Amino acid sequence: MKLGEGVEAAIHCAATLASVDGNSTMPGAALAESFGLSPSYLLKHLNMLTASGILESVPGPAGGYRLARAAERITLLDIVLAIEGREPAFRCGEIRRNGPVKIDASAYVKPCGINAAMLKAERAYRAALAEVKLSDIVADYAAEGDPRSFAASCAFVERHQRRQKPSSTNQA
Amino acid sequence: MKLGEGVEAAIHCAATLASVDGNSTMPGAALAESFGLSPSYLLKHLNMLTASGILESVPGPAGGYRLARAAERITLLDIVLAIEGREPAFRCGEIRRNGPVKIDASAYVKPCGINAAMLKAERAYRAALAEVKLSDIVADYAAEGDPRSFAASCAFVERHQRRQKPSSTNQA
DNA sequence: GCAGACCTACTCGGATATCCGTTGTCCGAGTTCACTTGG
DNA sequence: CCAAGTGAACTCGGACAACGGATATCCGAGTAGGTCTGC
Structure with a gap:
């Protein structure tokens, strides 16, 4: 029962990216500098967020990362699952079958009650995370933070964000 | 976000121990055999449960383990915390302070909103686990199981449990 | 002066080492039972 | 025949390796912009 450090970094980065303008991007190096993290390592986590469809990455000199959808449609659960994986924390190994007395498999059609209880608790955990939107984090930070x-x-965001083709043809 | 294998073993062992008579004990080797686990490794987890006051251990040839209190007073949360540790899964590293712009510590008196949200979710998780008593697991197993x-x-429990005051040396 | 091609610089992405925690195993301390032996 | 001492066997407890995953780092692929050259 331990979450990796990347979860904290990912949430902070996502919250920071929520403050950039429409389709502007912010390089991963700037995000790493913003929190005093290793740029190379943060790239791995940002890549996971990109693979999960939470972020979008733009290559090139003016490239960087941006949110793939509105902050109101991103929850903490999305980010946690993207970093930690989607499979539940408790994995029932069905050790009840490994005893010395071998019983027919038909005796184990019912799911393990322990597994059910653990998964139920984890559903509660995920439900609580799903209720918190990234926009809530940002709003709370703006209202309650110093x-x-x-x-x-x-100011840091404004200084490091890069606009993507301000007067290009592809502008919606 | 991953629980160790020992959690499943610990819960199964605790549920098994809930079926033994009043002050009888069951050796760790028998519990390991009951689930096809490594005896030496299971001892480590059983020892953690003992250190947390969930089990009691009796040394000697007729020794073993037994529940330290009634199964109605043992929850899944107790067991999970005993194995995985009591500290929360999400540890806020306060990386928001590590940025390039150093701000006075008075700016961070408020707790981090991200940390608050993560801890709230974990409280929900623990609350769900605290609602499930070990006696519920046993009752469900007796009622729903095969x-x-x-x-x-x-039969396995009956064959391996050791009474602490043997009045008759009747053994098959 | 202008257009095209080239070159550079900057970005992300994946492949590669390193460190720590969980997993797995072993041997030692302690206790109770059974056997032996003396009364 | 009974009781105390002795030995042994079985138990838990903590100390000692081995594996896996998270952590941390570096180098390569790709792209956009700037620059140089030719027209």
Whole structure:
């Protein structure tokens, strides 16, 4: 029962990316600098978020990352599952079958009650995470957080975000 | 977000121990055999349960393990915390402070909103586990489980449990 | 002056080492039962 | 015949390796922009 450190980094990065303009991007190196993390390692987590469809990546000198959809449609559960994997934490190994007395498989058609209880608890965990949207995190930070810290974050984002083809043909 | 294998073993062993008589004990080797586990490794987990006050251990040839209190007063949460540790799965590293712009510590008196959301979800998880008592697991197993498997388990327990005050040396 | 091609710089992405935790195993401390032996 | 001492066997407990995954790092593929050259 231990979450990797990447989860915290991923959520912070996603919250930061929620503050960038429409289709602008922010390089991974800037995000790493923003939190004092290793750029090379953060790339791995950002890549996982991209693979899960939470972020979009743009290559090239003016490239970077941006949210793949609105912050209101991204929950903490999405990010946690993207980093930690979608399979449940408790995996029933069916050790009840491994005893010395071998019984026919028909005796185990019913799912293990222990497994059911553990999965039920995990559903509660995931439900609680699914209720928190990324926009809630940002709004809470803007409202409850210290104004100095919030202003510094906004300035950092403004300084490092890169606009994607401001007057190009592909503009919707 | 991954629980160790020992959690499943610990819950199964605790449920098995709930079926032994009042102050009788069952050796760890018998429990390991009951689930096809490594005896040496299971001892480590049983020892953790003992250290947490869930089990009691009796040394000596007629020794073994037994529940330290009634099965109605043992929850799945107790067992999970005993094996996995009591600290929460999400540990806020306060990476928001590690940015390039150093801000006075007074800006971070408020707890991190992300940390609050993650801990809230974990409280829901633990609350769900705390609602399931070990006696519920046993009762569900007796009621819903296959009669053959249940009978085999009872026979196994009956064959391996050791009474602490043997008044008769009747052994098959 | 302008268009095209080339070159550079910057980005992400995956492949590669390193470190820590869980897994798995072993041997030692302690206790109770059974046997032996002396009264 | 009975009781105390002795030995042994069985138990738990903690200390000692081995594997796997998370952590951390580096180098390569790809792209956009800037620059140079020819027209």
